[in-house]
Amino acid sequence: MxxxxxxxxxxxxxxxxxxxxxxxxxxIYIADDEAKKLMVYSKVIKLKLIKLFGEKAYINNTLNRPFLAESIFNNKELLEQMNAIVHPEVKNHFENWKSRQExxxxxxxxxxxxxxxxxxxxxxxxxxxxxxxxxxxxxxxxxxxxxxxxxxxxxxxxxxxxxxxxxxxxxxxxxxxxxxxxxxxxxxxxxxxx
Structure with missing residues (x-):
């Protein structure tokens, strides 16, 4: 395939x-949509994002999108660090999804x-x-x-x-x-x- x-x-x-x-x-696999879901449901991503951004990354167990967007706006290094956390998990998720397609x-x-x-x-x-x-x-x-x-x-x-x-x-x-x-x-x- x-x-x-x-x-x-x-x-x-x-x-x-x-x-x-x-x-x-x-x-079709929409990586951005899946990344958003994984940022909420993946414990691995959640722990790493809290370590990177602090406790404000999540409010009441929900991803604090406005805070993250503001944090990475014009901060390329922080954006790259966030992507380094999220992208490998999305890649694994995609490979798993692909293996089930015909x-x-x-x-x-x-x-x-x-x-x-x-x-x-x-x-x-x-x-x-x-x-x-x-x-x-x-x-x-x-x-x-x-x-x-x-x-x-x-x-x-x-x-x-x-x-x-x-x-x-x-x-x-x-x-x-x-x-x-x-x-x-x-x-x-x-x-x-x-």
């Missing part, structure tokens, strides 16, 4: 594209595969991209955030041009009909590869 990773910067539309692949019957290939949707070097672990890489102005507008509509916060996240991610250089497939996600056609073309191609 092939492992395909679907990546792209914040606001590129990875989740929209992932849903299109899911409609074609492809098993399909020619699975897709893992993950944002920072290039930044952490994990892009080498996949058979194929699909990068979703859109112009920066479009990405910012999408995130502003989706989240209660600011342009400065979005740009701070973008600053910690590789540029689309750098990601595209290392990708097997690229989806320009501006027009949904065109995006759907690109997804179908890539899906057909992946099914043909032995």
């Amino acid at each position: 092939k492992t395909v990773v679907l990546t792209g910067g914040i606001g590129s539309g990875k989740t929209t594209v992932a849903k299109m692949f899911a409609e074609l019957g492809v098993p 399909a020619p290939y699975v897709i893992k949707e993950a944002a920072i595969i290039f930044e952490n070097g994990s892009y080498k672990n996949y058979d194929h890489i699909i990068t979703v991209h859109a112009p920066e102005t479009v990405k910012i507008e999408r995130v502003l509509q989706r989240d209660s955030t600011t342009v400065d916060r979005i740009k701070a996240i973008m600053k910690n991610q590789w540029s689309d041009s750098e990601k595209i250089k290392r990708s097997n497939y690229v989806i320009e996600n501006l027009d949904l009909d065109r995006t759907r056609k690109q997804v179908l073309q890539i899906h057909t191609n992946l099914l043909e590869i032995k």
Whole structure:
């Protein structure tokens, strides 16, 4: 079974594209969603995050997301330390999930595969991209955030041009009909590869 990773910067539309692949019957693993769940339910992650951030990391046994977001905002070192705690657990969780799938290939949707070097672990890489102005507008509509916060996240991610250089497939996600056609073309191609 092939492992395909679907990546792209914040606001590129990875989740929209992932849903299109899911409609074609492809098993999809959304790493960000699973990481959020594991940060709540994994005792290993919980203990390590409390050690890193202090007791404020959790309030009434619930992850204190605003506190963590504020702590890592513009603090690349702390962000990297948090990722070093969460990402190995997500990787193990993904491998366990993948072992239960029956399909020619699975897709893992993950944002920072290039930044952490994990892009080498996949058979194929699909990068979703859109112009920066479009990405910012999408995130502003989706989240209660600011342009400065979005740009701070973008600053910690590789540029689309750098990601595209290392990708097997690229989806320009501006027009949904065109995006759907690109997804179908890539899906057909992946099914043909032995």
